[in-house]
Amino acid sequence: MRYQHNTGRILNRTILAILVMAAGAACIIRPGICSQRSGSLDFDLPVPEESLQQAYLGVQGRDRFTLGQIAARVVIVEIFSMYCPICQREAADVNALFDRIRQDPQLSEQVKLLGIGAGNSAFEVSFFKKKYHIEFPLFADGDFQLHKQIGEVNTPHFFGLKKLENGDMELFFSRSGEIEDVETFLQTLLKESGVTLQP
Amino acid sequence: MKKNLWIVGLCVIGILAASAYAFGRSSAFGDKIFDFGHMKSLDSDTKLSEGDAAPDFDLPAISGNRVRLSEYRGNRHVMLTFIPAAWTPVCSDQWPGYHIARELFEDLDTVVIGISCDNLPSLHAWILEMGGVWFDVVSDFWPHGKVSDAYGVLRSDGMSERAVFIIDKTGIIRFIHLEDINARPDLGVLIQALEELTP
Numbered sequence: 001m002r003y004q005h006n007t008g009r010i011l012n013r014t015i016l017a018i019l020v021m022a023a024g025a026a027c028i029i030r031p032g033i034c035s036q037r038s039g040s041l042d043f044d045l046p047v048p049e050e051s052l053q054q055a056y057l058g059v060q061g062r063d064r065f066t067l068g069q070i071a072a073r074v075v076i077v078e079i080f081s082m083y084c085p086i087c088q089r090e091a092a093d094v095n096a097l098f099d100r101i102r103q104d105p106q107l108s109e110q111v112k113l114l115g116i117g118a119g120n121s122a123f124e125v126s127f128f129k130k131k132y133h134i135e136f137p138l139f140a141d142g143d144f145q146l147h148k149q150i151g152e153v154n155t156p157h158f159f160g161l162k163k164l165e166n167g168d169m170e171l172f173f174s175r176s177g178e179i180e181d182v183e184t185f186l187q188t189l190l191k192e193s194g195v196t197l198q199p
Numbered sequence: 200m201k202k203n204l205w206i207v208g209l210c211v212i213g214i215l216a217a218s219a220y221a222f223g224r225s226s227a228f229g230d231k232i233f234d235f236g237h238m239k240s241l242d243s244d245t246k247l248s249e250g251d252a253a254p255d256f257d258l259p260a261i262s263g264n265r266v267r268l269s270e271y272r273g274n275r276h277v278m279l280t281f282i283p284a285a286w287t288p289v290c291s292d293q294w295p296g297y298h299i300a301r302e303l304f305e306d307l308d309t310v311v312i313g314i315s316c317d318n319l320p321s322l323h324a325w326i327l328e329m330g331g332v333w334f335d336v337v338s339d340f341w342p343h344g345k346v347s348d349a350y351g352v353l354r355s356d357g358m359s360e361r362a363v364f365i366i367d368k369t370g371i372i373r374f375i376h377l378e379d380i381n382a383r384p385d386l387g388v389l390i391q392a393l394e395e396l397t398p
Binding site: 081082083084085086087088089119121122123124127128131142154155156176177178 | 224225226227292293295296299300303329330383385386387390
């Protein structure tokens with residue numbers, strides 16, 4: 001009898017452990033079902049072919065680079081798709097964000113912006129870039145490999161990462177949906193970064 | 200004990216099924232999208248081949264007009280894009296891409312016709328929600344799926360496959376692309392097929 005009781009307790013704990021592990025696995029695979037998205041932005045990207053974009057990111061002389069290797073204290077990553085009506089509609093706003101940062105002498109060297117086309121082939125990213133006159137670097141993710149790693153966020157989605165003293169990147173901002181107001185978005189992002197930008 | 204094991208199994212399967220597949224969907228449709236989850240990739244027997252005459256059709260469009268395929272004969276190439284269902288994840292992030300690529304199709308002397316087994320009111324509401332499209336969207340609702348069946352892309356569940364047929368100015372099918380229903384065809388592949396029609 002006692003043996004059966006202990007067996008039952010062990011079984012219940014095993015059930016609980018399996019459920020917790022399964023829920024954890026589900027959070028990693030599809031964070032949308034959890035309260036906080038928990039993908040990883042620890043990936044590398046091919047260095048852009050255009051020398052201007054290489055210089056913008058500060059990644060000349062490499063084949064691939066990580067977000068931590070970008071010459072900036074804050075990196076903004078937009079997850080977009082050329083098929084996403086919001087991404088199309090707000091392409092001009094994201095361009096305005098890029099221009100706002102580029103034209104500010106305090107921000108231009110310390111905040112960088114790039115986009116990743118979730119499920120978009122190189123052709124589709126190239127078309128989107130040309131269509132909306134986008135000057136910041138865009139990268140194709142045709143097979144959703146990065147999108148899955150990031151946490152399968154909806155588009156558009158914006159991540160903000162800051163470089164720590166030891167060179168590691170820390171995610172401090174993660175939001176799906178439209179920018180709405182460029183200045184408000186930028187100031188919110190800078191405030192949440194906690195980074196004091198050097199003049 | 201057996202009962203507990205069944206509960207564990209069902210919970211794990213349920214959680215993993217919920218996390219199994221998430222297309223990179225746009226936020227544009229909010230929570231109005233119905234997700235069937237992962238579906239059987241293909242579920243029909245294609246009756247047509249490249250080189251066959253394209254079956255003619257005369258279907259109602261959401262514009263209020265009727266669209267007859269043979270009207271384009273001798274005049275324009277036609278890209279016929281079948282989608283499985285309105286208000287679903289992948290379909291909702293497919294035609295908006297063709298919408299912004301209008302100049303690519305027009306430069307290649309091509310009209311796009313979107314076709315679905317949904318009824319007209321549903322298609323009308325869905326297209327409005329995505330912000331409209333420049334091309335005709337026609338309903339193959341009644342007799343249900345007759346045109347989809349003629350093209351060999353009617354699935355056993357009453358939806359069509361995610362398929363693209365490119366028909367040249369003589370009414371001959373020059374390109375067939377049957378995509379996994381859970382994925383979206385690369386625009387680059389479709390444009391390349393159209394370019395091959397234009398010497």
